[in-house]
Amino acid sequence: MKNTCSNFCLVCFAISMSCSVCGLTDRCMKRCVQCKAVIYCSKSCQIKDWTVHKLKCTKKEKDSFLDKKNNMQSQNQPVKLFIKHNHEKHCVLIPQTLLNPKCILNIISEELLIPLDSLNLIAKGKVVNEDNVSDIVFRMKIRQFMAVGEAQESEKGMHIGDIDTIVEQLNVDRNKAIRGLKHCGGNLIDALLYVGDSL
Numbered sequence: 304m305k306n307t308c309s310n311f312c313l314v315c316f317a318i319s320m321s322c323s324v325c326g327l328t329d330r331c332m333k334r335c336v337q338c339k340a341v342i343y344c345s346k347s348c349q350i351k352d353w354t355v356h357k358l359k360c361t362k363k364e365k366d367s368f369l370d371k372k373n374n375m376q377s378q379n380q381p382v383k384l385f386i387k388h389n390h391e392k393h394c395v396l397i398p399q400t401l402l403n404p405k406c407i408l409n410i411i412s413e414e415l416l417i418p419l420d421s422l423n424l425i426a427k428g429k430v431v432n433e434d435n436v437s438d439i440v441f442r443m444k445i446r447q448f449m450a451v452g453e454a455q456e457s458e459k460g461m462h463i464g465d466i467d468t469i470v471e472q473l474n475v476d477r478n479k480a481i482r483g484l485k486h487c488g489g490n491l492i493d494a495l496l497y498v499g500d501s502l
């Protein structure tokens with residue numbers, strides 16, 4: 304049961320998925336775009352499997368051309384999520400071939416610049432987490448979300464090493480270090496003193 308689920312069931316994929324070739328589970332899984340019945344962790348596993356899989360891989364030939372075209376279009380189009388964060392509305396595209404719930408959260412985290420560990424997602428007044436995000440996006444087709452969490456300050460133009468130094472020396476969070484550096488025009492010593500004073 305677990306095995307069949309892990310290979311195709313759209314409803315169960317949130318529970319368990321593993322690569323059809325190597326059994327790996329913790330990567331961003333992709334489905335065979337043609338039959339959608341097998342899951343791979345990587346291009347190389349897909350290539351390895353192709354000589355065997357191509358014998359079983361079926362496109363739904365009996366569909367009429369138009370059906371097929373519509374079907375392909377709706378299956379290939381990424382899902383659009385609308386996520387409110389700090390009075391801003393972000394549109395985040397989630398590829399339908401993306402099966403790993405962690406990857407969905409990752410995309411959202413990167414788009415909103417909220418680090419994954421401080422990202423809190425809410426849909427219809429309920430918490431959305433790794434256990435139910437796939438279900439909510441692909442099965443329940445919920446599109447409106449709200450995100451809570453402090454966005455990461457932009458590190459553009461800063462020396463990563465300087466940020467790390469402040470974080471380590473003063474045991475402050477990254478955002479605080481970045482703001483300190485910005486305040487001091489990027490001067491590390493000044494920023495260390497400035498952030499240190501503010502503690």
Ligand SMILES: *[C@@H]1O[C@H](CO)[C@@H](O)[C@H](O)[C@H]1NC(C)=O
Pocket residue numbers: 426429430431432434435439
């Ligand atoms: C997702 O799971 C969490 C905890 O398991 C639960 O509290 C929450 O209500 C679920 N979210 C939705 C939208 O059902």
